[in-house]
Every structure is written in structure tokens, then in C-alpha cells.
Amino acid sequence: MSTVLVVCAHPDDESVGCGGALRLHALEGDHIVTVFLTSGEGGGHGEADHGATRRGEAARAARILGIGELQFWEEPDGRLRARPALAERLTAVIEERRPELVYAPQPDDDHPDHRAAARLVRRAVAAARAKPAIRFFEIWSPLGDMDEIVDISAVIADKRRAIRAYRSQCAVMRLDDAFVGLARYRGEMHSWPGGPYAEVFTAG
Numbered sequence: 001m002s003t004v005l006v007v008c009a010h011p012d013d014e015s016v017g018c019g020g021a022l023r024l025h026a027l028e029g030d031h032i033v034t035v036f037l038t039s040g041e042g043g044g045h046g047e048a049d050h051g052a053t054r055r056g057e058a059a060r061a062a063r064i065l066g067i068g069e070l071q072f073w074e075e076p077d078g079r080l081r082a083r084p085a086l087a088e089r090l091t092a093v094i095e096e097r098r099p100e101l102v103y104a105p106q107p108d109d110d111h112p113d114h115r116a117a118a119r120l121v122r123r124a125v126a127a128a129r130a131k132p133a134i135r136f137f138e139i140w141s142p143l144g145d146m147d148e149i150v151d152i153s154a155v156i157a158d159k160r161r162a163i164r165a166y167r168s169q170c171a172v173m174r175l176d177d178a179f180v181g182l183a184r185y186r187g188e189m190h191s192w193p194g195g196p197y198a199e200v201f202t203a204g
């Protein structure tokens with residue numbers, strides 16, 4: 001059993017980006033710690049506190065995937081910065097938990113918050129004494145090159161359910177169809193001779 005750390009800019013990044021891989025970690029008995037840097041409060045549609053809605057959705061998705069611990073750091077959605085103090089805080093988590101792997105959005109993603117999360121993870125890992133491996137996942141921008149291909153065929157239904165737990169997001173965009181579709185594409189095009197669904201990652 002090992003520890004896996006997931007660093008997300010927003011609640012839902014973990015389910016859409018690496019929900020299948022996380023479910024497989026949980027089934028292996030790994031302990032999963034997820035840090036949500038923002039609560040995605042800017043992605044709302046007029047609610048008084050959309051951050052609370054998305055934190056609740058994150059908790060539901062976590063139960064589906066088997067994520068053991070959620071941390072909400074409440075940085076500003078849409079204005080996330082890889083501040084030195086934030087990198088130090090993340091380094092402290094890495095030092096304390098000693099994860100084997102850190103998942104984060106890929107550095108060339110189209111969303112500035114996702115890029116900031118990737119920078120933050122690189123800085124935090126660089127400063128840590130024991131350096132975990134990094135797996136960057138795709139969200140807004142598909143990866144062109146990939147270092148890791150994970151067959152998630154056995155858990156694709158769980159990934160879909162976890163994404164659907166984000167009801168507020170799926171009401172705006174069919175993220176469930178989009179990311180199950182992407183996994184199907186990755187499985188067919190990149191996972192041969194694996195199963196029909198896959199997630200792909202670049203190494204840090």
C-alpha cells in the first residue's frame with residue numbers, strides 16, 4: 001500500500017483527468033489524498049456559494065472513487081497563482097505524506113488555473129527531499145505525447161459516475177460523455193492491446 005497525492009485546480013479535475021487511475025489505486029489499497037487548490041466557486045451560475053456546492057460534489061465523487069482524504073485550500077478560482085507560500089505548503093504535504101505518485105493537470109493545458117497547478121507541483125516536488133514521480137493528466141487540452149497509459153476499462157463505469165457526481169458542472173457541459181469518450185479514444189488508439197478505455201499521462 002502506498003500513498004497517492006492528487007493536486008487539482010478545481011473540484012472535478014480529479015474525476016475527469018484521472019478518475020479511472022484513482023479508482024484502480026483505491027482498489028489496490030492505496031491511500032489517496034486530494035488537494036483542491038480552489039473550490040471552483042467561479043464556475044457557478046448565480047448561486048450564493050457555488051464553492052460549497054462543488055465541495056459537496058467532490059465529497060460524493062470521492063466516495064465513488066475511494067479517495068480517502070480531501071483538502072480544500074480555497075485559493076481564488078480563475079486567479080490561481082503558483083505562489084511561493086503555496087508551493088511551500090504543498091512541499092510540506094509531500095514531506096509529511098511521502099506519496100509515491102503525484103497527479104496534476106498537465107503544464108500546457110489551455111486553462112490558466114491548470115497551468116498554475118502544474119507549476120506549483122513542479123516547484124513543490126523540486127523542493128521536497130523525497131521526490132515522488134509526477135503524472136500530468138489532460139483536461140482542457142489533450143496531450144500530444146504520453147509517457148504512461150493506464151487501462152481503465154474495468155472501472156470506466158465508476159469514472160462516469162464520479163464525473164456525474166458533479167451535477168452542477170454536467171448541467172453546463174456533458175463532461176461525463178466528453179471524458180468517457182476521450183478515454184474510449186485513448187483506449188482504442190493508444191492502449192493496444194489493452195482494453196477499450198484508457199487514461200494517458202506525461203511524466204513530470
Ligand SMILES: [Zn+2]
Nearest residue numbers: 009010013114
Ligand atoms: Zn479544472
